[in-house]
Amino acid sequence: MKFAHMADCHIGSWRDPKLKDISTEAFNKAVDKCIQEQVNFILIAGDLFNTSLPRLDNLKTVVTKLKELKDKNIPVYIIPGSHDFSPSGRTMLDVLEEAGLFINVVKGEVVENKLKLKFTIDEKTGTKITGLLGKRGSLERSYYESLHTENLENEEGYKIFVFHSGIDELKPKEMQNIISQPLSLLPKNFNYYAGGHMHIVKESKIEDYGTIVYPGPLFPNSFSELEELERGGFYIVEDGNLKWEPIQIHNTHKIILNCNHKTPELIEQEINDEIKDKEFNNTIVLIRLFGSLENGKPTDINFKSIFTKLYDKSAYFVMKNTNALTTKDFEEIKIDTKSVEDVEGKLIKEHLGQIKVENLSVEKEEAYTRELMNILSQEKAEGMTKTDFENKVNDDAKRVLELDVD
Amino acid sequence: MQVFDLIYGSQISQQNLELISGLSLEDNKDFDFMDPKLRNYMLARLKSLATIKGENAFVSKQMPDFFSEVREVLKEDLGFLTKPKNPLFIGNLRSGSNVLDVPIYLQGDKVLSHHILIAGTTGKGKSVLVSNILWSAVDQEYCGILVLDPHDEYYGRDKLGLKDHPNREKVIYYTPSNAPAGAITLKINIEQLRPTHLEGVVNFSPAQVQALNLYYKEYGKKWIESIILEKKLQINNAFMPETLVVVKRRLLYLLDLDFSNNQLFCNGIFDLNAGESTISDITKELEQGHIVIIDTSNFSGALEILIGSIITTEIFRKYKYDKMHGTLSEKPVISVVLEEAPRVLGKEVLERGPNIFSTIAREGRKFKIGLAAITQLPSLIPREILANMNTKIILGIEMKPERQAIIESASQDLSEDDRTIASLDVGEALVSSNFAKFALPVSIPFFEEFAKKDIVKDDVKKEFDGVQLS
Numbered sequence: 033m034k035f036a037h038m039a040d041c042h043i044g045s046w047r048d049p050k051l052k053d054i055s056t057e058a059f060n061k062a063v064d065k066c067i068q069e070q071v072n073f074i075l076i077a078g079d080l081f082n083t084s085l086p087r088l089d090n091l092k093t094v095v096t097k098l099k100e101l102k103d104k105n106i107p108v109y110i111i112p113g114s115h116d117f118s119p120s121g122r123t124m125l126d127v128l129e130e131a132g133l134f135i136n137v138v139k140g141e142v143v144e145n146k147l148k149l150k151f152t153i154d155e156k157t158g159t160k161i162t163g164l165l166g167k168r169g170s171l172e173r174s175y176y177e178s179l180h181t182e183n184l185e186n187e188e189g190y191k192i193f194v195f196h197s198g199i200d201e202l203k204p205k206e207m208q209n210i211i212s213q214p215l216s217l218l219p220k221n222f223n224y225y226a227g228g229h230m231h232i233v234k235e236s237k238i239e240d241y242g243t244i245v246y247p248g249p250l251f252p253n254s255f256s257e258l259e260e261l262e263r264g265g266f267y268i269v270e271d272g273n274l275k276w277e278p279i280q281i282h283n284t285h286k287i288i289l290n291c292n293h294k295t296p297e298l299i300e301q302e303i304n305d306e307i308k309d310k311e312f313n314n315t316i317v318l319i320r321l322f323g324s325l326e327n328g329k330p331t332d333i334n335f336k337s338i339f340t341k342l343y344d345k346s347a348y349f350v351m352k353n354t355n356a357l358t359t360k361d362f363e364e365i366k367i368d369t370k371s372v373e374d375v376e377g378k379l380i381k382e383h384l385g386q387i388k389v390e391n392l393s394v395e396k397e398e399a400y401t402r403e404l405m406n407i408l409s410q411e412k413a414e415g416m417t418k419t420d421f422e423n424k425v426n427d428d429a430k431r432v433l434e435l436d437v438d
Numbered sequence: 439m440q441v442f443d444l445i446y447g448s449q450i451s452q453q454n455l456e457l458i459s460g461l462s463l464e465d466n467k468d469f470d471f472m473d474p475k476l477r478n479y480m481l482a483r484l485k486s487l488a489t490i491k492g493e494n495a496f497v498s499k500q501m502p503d504f505f506s507e508v509r510e511v512l513k514e515d516l517g518f519l520t521k522p523k524n525p526l527f528i529g530n531l532r533s534g535s536n537v538l539d540v541p542i543y544l545q546g547d548k549v550l551s552h553h554i555l556i557a558g559t560t561g562k563g564k565s566v567l568v569s570n571i572l573w574s575a576v577d578q579e580y581c582g583i584l585v586l587d588p589h590d591e592y593y594g595r596d597k598l599g600l601k602d603h604p605n606r607e608k609v610i611y612y613t614p615s616n617a618p619a620g621a622i623t624l625k626i627n628i629e630q631l632r633p634t635h636l637e638g639v640v641n642f643s644p645a646q647v648q649a650l651n652l653y654y655k656e657y658g659k660k661w662i663e664s665i666i667l668e669k670k671l672q673i674n675n676a677f678m679p680e681t682l683v684v685v686k687r688r689l690l691y692l693l694d695l696d697f698s699n700n701q702l703f704c705n706g707i708f709d710l711n712a713g714e715s716t717i718s719d720i721t722k723e724l725e726q727g728h729i730v731i732i733d734t735s736n737f738s739g740a741l742e743i744l745i746g747s748i749i750t751t752e753i754f755r756k757y758k759y760d761k762m763h764g765t766l767s768e769k770p771v772i773s774v775v776l777e778e779a780p781r782v783l784g785k786e787v788l789e790r791g792p793n794i795f796s797t798i799a800r801e802g803r804k805f806k807i808g809l810a811a812i813t814q815l816p817s818l819i820p821r822e823i824l825a826n827m828n829t830k831i832i833l834g835i836e837m838k839p840e841r842q843a844i845i846e847s848a849s850q851d852l853s854e855d856d857r858t859i860a861s862l863d864v865g866e867a868l869v870s871s872n873f874a875k876f877a878l879p880v881s882i883p884f885f886e887e888f889a890k891k892d893i894v895k896d897d898v899k900k901e902f903d904g905v906q907l908s
Contacts (some may be wrong), residue, residue, distance in 0.1 A: 174900070203719075214622040236711055239615070
């Protein structure tokens, strides 16, 4: 048996014109590799898309590729992730499943007020697959807490559990601020745990739990991920043997400079020295500056000139990060975070408790805020009238806030 | 007033009493006291606790008048025992063996940061008291509590415990193996360890300490691996080869490590792969005012202390940083519950050098970190540390030297209470605190009864958006 495990494709995540198609390109490459490797099936452990209603151009490419897999009789099993799940139920994933392009394995029934998951059986291999979706702010935890585990743990045969959550025990130090849940909430005795959500490449064997795997994103989704991972990839699992397949789209080159006691002019000089004898053929260049400037401010560094030189040397894309660059002249307000979700999470936490509502705990306030932000971030679908869209947003908000008013 | 002793009194002289007793012993039944009930009686010795005027109580400066009426205290007399802003529930007020319907709360933020000593003989109710305190602290925002639990009794893996609290999401439970659903498997990445964490845990010689530090300086996070695999140092002959052999052997044993073919293997809670964020996660939970319980029931004493030392060192470092940057006032008080406290605070241990717990005992309160030290042998703890523990919850103690150690360091004058302490029954305690007007006699309720009143049946219909239900 041979299958592929990918996660966090985040189709449509980059907005810059030069990078906006890069996640789709990575997806295409991954699918091509799966076809070439003749895998029996593909698992996508959440966040195929960056939003529940992706842009049409991205969607078209993905549908074409999924159709190709369908025609080649390679089934795709997915779960919704924290980005492409919609609490209102309006997600493109449902449409694609209706079209038979993949199977959402998050299926079950409610028994005694608890969730009893059902297995989806892969016809060719007899593999039994089930899993749970990911939600914003890791709100899926309550599902795990209400999960019937006996039927899952006692089922015979080769079993795969697909999940989209951070795991406390496996979280790397640099991700200490992401919300995660204990390993003990996952049902035991599965052969393979196909993880998503944490953008790390990690395989762990833990007693009672089989192999727990995070393949990382198909393409890094932020500056820090590009720095850390350089490229994305996914796993191909053949008869229990794991192989991580990298997806190379562009090379990356990192320029990391400690700016302590240096002037903006000196920093510019040092960067120029570093790049002067190099060519950056089709490479993504990352410039990270940190430390405290001797004088002046970060904006005094002539990045425009540096960028121009890099593009003249055929760099594909240049990015800078000066979050940790301070100046003696004045203190910047710093937000030490790595993604939009992290910034949102941090800001929500900072403002919790400012509105006093009876019986509203800070935990509930946080959950409401995250759900509401999710609702308000939805875009109006094509063909939808403004009034319908407003009504939908209102209805969703009422449902989240558990309001029973018109 | 508090009755602190009961003695016999008689209007008959001692000489006559002894004469009558002697004759009675010789079986001469004809002798008896005249009006025995009028001539012999019990004398209660009382001391003044407080003067109550309306809703206020003051330290007594004068004796009651002669022939003042004496009666038992009533709930209505105790209006001054109010619930403070940050309450820490201890028990219900006791008058002798009668329990009054007056809950006793101390000012939790002060009490916890100024350290608590809980002393009592086995079976007198220390665990029940701690369970009650933890249960009521779950609802409070003002404190985070780290519990090193060598008997794995507070979470309630197989019985009623903190896992059953209505706010159970504020109770975080780490256990080394077979974690029940919702609990976290305790794994600490080996790269998180520093040589300072071993202070007071393992008694290394100065040369061995130097070896540890040199390896840490040269190999950074990989220092343990480098010692085990005997990697070379740039400095030659910094210590004898035997030193490295001993250090290596002790680390292998303490951390449950193995090596083979120049590769390191972890068997216990220390891990090469998992547990990178464990220490920062625990610190974060405590900073959010949660209760973190570490099940140390399967650990050796040294390993348990090492775990406590790693976590406590990190919390102390963070709170020192917060104090320096003016953000400490926003943080909750953190209390570290230490069972069998003399293992880390005992005179013998501290003679070998200070450790993080003795540092906290001395200066933790400046940084809003306190200890809750539990012991049956308070006399093993140095006097200056006992004196720093500004709240003492004293349960029954039969051994005189142990009572004496507490009485001598109590916040109130307990010199007359020796016999009271000796005769405290199961679940009875005397609370002496800088934050109480007088030593309070309390009765500790049974945990089951105390907790069950808060438990409500969870019958809210659950929804599972996003799951295709059939």
